[in-house]
Amino acid sequence: MLNLLSILVGVLVFFGAIIGFIPFFGWFNWLLIPLALFGVVLGMLxxxxxxxxxxxxxxxxxxxxxxxxxxxx
Structure with a gap:
């Protein structure tokens, strides 16, 4: 169950990273990295x-x- 939640967080971060790849939206990655770290913690559990x-x-x-x-x- 925790792996599924970690993958769900990863998918959300992936779509956010696509938005953050657009010029002048790179600052959005600062919000995505801590969210992905939360997904890593869920994946480690x-x-x-x-x-x-x-x-x-x-x-x-x-x-x-x-x-x-x-x-x-």
């Missing part, structure tokens, strides 16, 4: 790894987007 791995990949993607945009754009 589960016996499965897929939700945790999904959220870790999304954290890396959002962090790279922030680095490319200088942390704001």
């Amino acid at each position: 589960s016996s499965h790894r897929s939700g945790r791995n999904l959220n870790i990949v999304l954290i890396v993607f959002c962090a790279l987007r922030l680095m490319i945009g200088g942390g704001l754009f």
